[in-house]
Amino acid sequence: MPLEPSRTVAELLELRELTGDENGAQRVAWTPTWEGAQEWLATKLEGLLLEADVDEAGNRWWTLRGESEGAVLLGGHIDSVPNGGWLDGCLNVVAAVEVLRRIAEEGTPPVTVRLVNWADEEGARFGRSLFGSSAAAGSMADQDELRELTDREGVTLPDALRGHGVELDRALEARSQLESAAAYLELHIEQGPVLEALALPLGAVLGTFGVERHRITWRGQAAHAGSTPMDQRRDALAGAAKLALELREIAERVGDGAVLTSGGVVTRPGIVTSVVETAEQLLDLRHLDAGKLAAMWEQAREACERFAEEERLEVETERIWQIEPILFDPHLIDLCDESIREVAGESHRLPSGPLHDAAEIARAGVPTVMLFVQSLRGLSHTKLEDTRHEHLELAVQALDRLASKTIDWVSAS
């Protein structure tokens, strides 16, 4: 069967019909709709000479045995957030079905090729993302902590998993799946506005950003808006305002795609007749370079101290979360770039802001790359998420080329 990218678009639309409603995609992991989507996926692979398998973490594998054990993996996730987009996650598994069809038709490949559908990438039901891929990568969070998680109805994570044949205690045994992995490829929608702004359909992903996430608390003095002269105020909002604006200066100084966000400020007492006593501010700093990320936080922290002094405030910073940048494989990035240029003329290299299963696999030491396709208006995690059909078709073609080049590279090494 020659590659038919339009079939991928048709199948994606079919999946949307099957598992979405007027509010968007409803393929939340560990639910009947998600199981339905997985069964639908299995039917698409019937008739190809593949070994089907489910690992201890609930990840679904389809293996096309090649002349050697070393395996090229094509991975994605069919689960979605509630009211999600039609493409987020499932694009890659559906596109990889088409690529597998093409490879399988050509006979036994020189290396093994596997399609994996990771379980629960989104973490929508229990609040922990990357369940299946982190189990396979051996980087899963403390299981005692996972054991305590419950959904909104009070169902525990272990009970929900058991309903889908997965024992939490055995999930880490999924690690054996990566033993033969020689490369990992993942196509995903960009979920950002960069490719659209450049009018390019496709991009090669350099890695996923490192993240520093902090809560900044500014403390001043509540005071009557009418009776307190300007020079006698200790206005907590002033600290938060200065920092919100300073983030752009830090981005400018650090450069290379640095992004800094103040996602929100909560003011107290928050009434019209009082100077703000307390302002709690959320900060999210991201960079692909660990050193630059550290410099960004250092500059933000120094700015906090400086503004606290200027405004006679107290300031407290608390790290909420952090993750190191995860870089993809330089040679695979080159192959991805080449594949894109062959099908679309021009390529662009960009980092990924959001995390992906690919980051877990790269962290586990498997050479990895991602391929991004343009998102319209950069929207994601909403039913408004969309990508042009012609761009989806180009993405399938580029993934197919990338798979071929990667198979050649792995078999030659």
Next chain:
Amino acid sequence: MPLEPSRTVAELLELRELTGDENGAQRVAWTPTWEGAQEWLATKLEGLLLEADVDEAGNRWWTLRGESEGAVLLGGHIDSVPNGGWLDGCLNVVAAVEVLRRIAEEGTPPVTVRLVNWADEEGARFGRSLFGSSAAAGSMADQDELRELTDREGVTLPDALRGHGVELDRALEARSQLESAAAYLELHIEQGPVLEALALPLGAVLGTFGVERHRITWRGQAAHAGSTPMDQRRDALAGAAKLALELREIAERVGDGAVLTSGGVVTRPGIVTSVVETAEQLLDLRHLDAGKLAAMWEQAREACERFAEEERLEVETERIWQIEPILFDPHLIDLCDESIREVAGESHRLPSGPLHDAAEIARAGVPTVMLFVQSLRGLSHTKLEDTRHEHLELAVQALDRLASKTIDWVSAS
């Protein structure tokens, strides 16, 4: 009886014992505790040859008839907010008792002198302040609107008033009380930090600030904190941050005691992973000069437009409330200054941020002045509100001098 300022302090402490608890003063209008406070006040005036009267709005009057009809009024309010301070409101009625004792002892004064305890200055139970004084001034809000007000237990304002002998429909008849009024004097705690910062016990009040109150809504675009480059963001928080800082510039430019406050900002979606889509900001602008107040709002509005353009945001402004500045009588301000200098050496003229019953009476055309006594740490509407006892005694002396000077002025005119 010669003036005994220390008796006023003792009586204030007695009232605190009688009507407060561990959380502060509990003399909320239209409650039994408030009635108890009023009865206590009446006992303090027994034995003086006064006519006692309650008007149609529930204001309590004690009249010392003088040689002429024209009356000098000493007014305050014995009601408090729940968990309020021991001095807010009642200081003046208790101090005026002492002044009346001194005047009454000297025989028939040349003009009539009246003490008034205004009903429900705070509006703590039904959310509308200045009930009694606005009725007497004829500036009371639409009665149809007042009729609909209920407290937390669902009791309507008219029913609560009826329980205290007041018919809402007749409240405006209290206007007749001001027909003979020639001057109105009110001593109050400052409720702000100005006198404390100047290390002065007393100040003469120029009037009450005009107020412009607005809600500013900034609208940008929610966008992923990881995947949206800095130059492609439309961050609503940036508009609010710039405006919060610009308020100081406006205060600087306009001067003369201008105060501008951004009392709070509410951000949406307000999560760490998203650029802020909407920021709602509360603004409160105050000045004693109507023209300058208008200029302040004009400059703030222009700043909104400018920042919206710079940040590619939409901005909407909505006036929540406004009131014109109310200026006190220049001659009475002079007399107040003189009185303060005589008892404390140095005086200071300052505006009042909060509104007071005095503003209503001034609006009604009665020559008015207020005398402020220092508040410790500028605190008010909390049990932490406090004033040094020696400053309270100086305040009683200054009020007494001011009353004498005002009586002379009124009798001479």
